[in-house]
Amino acid sequence: MGHCLLASASTDTPRGISTSRRNLVTTVIPIDTPGLGDRTYLAHDGKVALVVDPQRDYDRVLDVAREAGVRITHVFETHIHNDYVTGGLALAQEVDATYHVNADDPVDFERTGVSDGDVLAVGDTMRVRVVHTPGHTHTHLSYALEAEGRPVAVFTGGSLLFGSTGRPDLLGPDHTDTLVRAQWHSAHRLAEELPEETEVFPTHGFGSFCSATQSEAVSSTIGQEKTSNPALTQGEQEYVDALLAGLDEFPAYYAHMGPANSAGPSAPDLSAPELADPAELRRRIDAGEWVVDLRTRSAFAAGHLTGSLNFGLDGQFITYLGWLIPWDATVTLLGETPQDVAEAQRDMARIGLERPAAMATGKPEDWAGGDALASYPVATFEDLAAELRKDPSERPVVLDVRRGQEFAESHIVDAVNLPIHNVLAHIDDVPRTRLWVHCAGGYRASVVTALLQARGHDVVAVDDSFDNASVAGLPLTSNS
Template sequence: MMTGIEVEVVETSSLGDRSYLAHDGQVAVVVDPQRDIDRVLALAGRLGVRITHVAETHLHNDYVSGGLALARLTGATYLVAGADTVGFDRLPVADGDEVTVSDTMRIGVVATPGHTFHHLSYVLYGPDGPQGVFTGGSLLFGTTGRTDLLGKQHAHTLAEHQHDSVRRLADLLPDGAHVWPTHGFGSFCSATQSDAPDSTIGREREVNPALRLEADAFIAETLAGLDAYPAYYAHMGARNTDGADLIDLTPARRADAAELAERIAAGEWVVDLRSRKAFAHRHLTGTLSFGLDGPMSTWLGWMAPWGTPITLLGESEQQVADAQRELARIGIDRPAAAATGHPDDWAAGDDTRLAKLTTATFHDLAAARDGAVPHGLPAPEALLDVRMTNEWRTGHIEGAAHIPLPDLPHRLADVPAGTVWVHCGSGYRAAAATSLLQRAGRTVVHVDDAYANAADAGLTIITSKENA
């Protein structure tokens, strides 16, 4: 029989989040579960443990929680901050509470406001004392959770709380205690991005700004680093406050070529999930590139008008199912329709309904700017940078126009006239942008290249913030 406590990580890399299952070989507590709880149930089944408690560190803004559904399905006790007004039954917990999970495992509740006003952390105690702390959006790896999700008017006050909360955890726990955050692995809930796969309180003392800087300096640094966050966040908090029901991952209704043509003609979002290289080679005219090999749900959920019909096109049933799961995590519960196969299938063999997307590199751009346009490429009359504002301010190519990708759907009229070459940081966002511009009738070239190569190609990089 297993002795001691084990903590299993359930990673959702597409959203930059982690959920946790802590167990003693018999019973388990689950912290901050994502909406697709089948993964958690499968893990508990493999481990042979019974889920008796589910805990939320906060009412999440970046995903629909599976906590309520998991608690109801398993009969587990559901721990949610008592200070939060919610539309469901739960065990209201507050600072100083302790909950016994088993003879060898208990959790202590610590108020850690900052990411939200009523944010909680949970200290996991074993037979030998504190093992670690589930920190949600408070103390992250090398950073903290952002403090502006409840409105810019609260950002400064919450940053003050965040500084105090992180220091409270560091004072409360020994250096060897593990830190188990929910955010910080690419999530926009994080003030900056994670710099390590795991951490402890001792490590955070050395690297975390909240523990290295005094309050004023930490607050200034935190607020200065905040950039935009996905528009769909506005819907997540309310959904989690009301309580989300079970996820529905049954297959979406299939659309034939005629229906796809109708949806495209109506201006709906018909999304190609294949890689951007496959999309560039051949795609159904009027479709949009959001490859499943990148953060599809984040960018699609951010850009598509909330509630708009979304149709998914994939090479396989599995690709569509994976995309459907990712979208359900952020509250896009059911696609309007779906189709599988290849562009020829979606066009019913009509080549006039197919298109390609011209691609280039930064070396091609440099050559074109020098007057030697590479064969087969249209000359760039404009260059569009669709990276986020903080990326742009750090450095950008001389002469580029800047429209962050999430703003592009309602700023198409601001894109400079003529043939426009489009780039981002790696090529993924530029694919989405060029497909959107192509759908709007523009002549575009997708710079499918890493931004780090721009300087090496001889392009002039503007780094002065005064010129940004």
């Protein structure tokens, strides 16, 4: 696979690995952010390094560079991101690196603008060629990493992904048709201009809603994408029709990311919030603030502070917290350990939810100050089937909180679809009867169940795979 060694770095303990091939040292280290489904990259030659699309908590990037013993001299942005706040400007300022952003992007900070065709030297052995690849955004850039005069890798950002491409609809419907067609042409340009052995390093596509579809692949090359990526195996109109038909909702917090990134984000404040005692926690809940319990959904269901909400760290915590929370809300975090709170705080900083107002750690009994804990029942689809076989006059409402596209594919007969991201907007319309809340696997159902219970609803959380609904004998239907 060319001259690059792909070495992985975890979110918590990044590791750098160097290797030499044909007297050439070129190492690319991905730094994963699983909660957002994104990757940052650090590439180095053993002495100097470049960074592509750094997340806001760039201390992880500094750790990778320090362990590899290299100096960061260049930072590159592929685009003004929709799904996270960048750490590019703050990182470049801290290490005195050159910060490269598309010259056509209207930003409020000093940077070194780059344009299609520019070639930049990074150290003695690496060259970066700028390739305009519109589609995810109008000004999106990819960066081809060259060594010995030949491309060995390409950082494709939100353009060419593993088996997919970036979404073309994030800038609004007025831009979608232009961008989806540009995305097809951009993929073909990369495939035509780069050797087949060129390694592909996208920023999105690992669970990010910036990806049009998801792939299980963890690595790829231009040659592999030519045989598997719809943008390269389908004609333009076929690709356009299929991609647009498959697009679904994306998180509401995306609307805040572009303006934040154009303004030039500062380094995050990751210092610990102030500790809140039981009286303070109760005051915050009663005032309507968001007191967020980070424990697993099963632990939360068994006992929690009345009025608190559940966004467990074991699931897509930041995606759904960022999607649902009012952007001006005051947040307090409850975790079993200070490390849990620190992890959640870091996730929040990545999308611009600044330092929480307060925190508490331990167990719910420690937070309640002697007050009784709240709880709710947890069930399976088999339990739901048994419940629906009872007296029809006592039939509960089945609330399906999956997205509309999921509901259309298959759902329980007579279930009410209220997608998780619409719950708060329609909370007053939810019937005041016993509710059995389900999703595809249990995480979203737990979030919604807690939200409803905090507002006085009688709820049961279905913590089960939707695949088991038919096994349990529940009648299913499809709108497709």
